[in-house]
Amino acid sequence: MADTEILDSILLSVKKNIGIHKTATEFDEDLIMAINSAIAVLRQLGVGSEDFSIKDETATWTDFIGSAKNLEMIKTYVSAKVGIIFDPPQNSSLLEAKKELLAEMEWRINVTVDPGDKEEEQNGR
Numbered sequence: 001m002a003d004t005e006i007l008d009s010i011l012l013s014v015k016k017n018i019g020i021h022k023t024a025t026e027f028d029e030d031l032i033m034a035i036n037s038a039i040a041v042l043r044q045l046g047v048g049s050e051d052f053s054i055k056d057e058t059a060t061w062t063d064f065i066g067s068a069k070n071l072e073m074i075k076t077y078v079s080a081k082v083g084i085i086f087d088p089p090q091n092s093s094l095l096e097a098k099k100e101l102l103a104e105m106e107w108r109i110n111v112t113v114d115p116g117d118k119e120e121e122q123n124g125r
Helices: 003-008 010-018 028-044 061-065 073-086 092-113 115-122
Strands: none
Touching (some): 010 028, 061 073, 092 115
């Protein structure tokens, strides 16, 4: 599989980002469950289609977000969310920092998807 295919495959890119080799499949079921949980959160934020989920390495980021370049951060979000679910840091300070990063990313994704209300909130209106 070419590097571009790996990076477009949701499962394979998440595996790469959390340090699991693409050929290692023993954790795939757990990772798929965690990825689908992260995708469910994103769907609640207005990203992707309501019925989207992954079943294997064939599901791609393009399938989920199309060509929306302004939503590239969801790749980082899903990997970070899966990392916390699948292999949470033992250091509580690091865990809290990652949770804060995820919360900020959720806010930014929400603003990207629906900027109207959030811009007013930020400006104190």
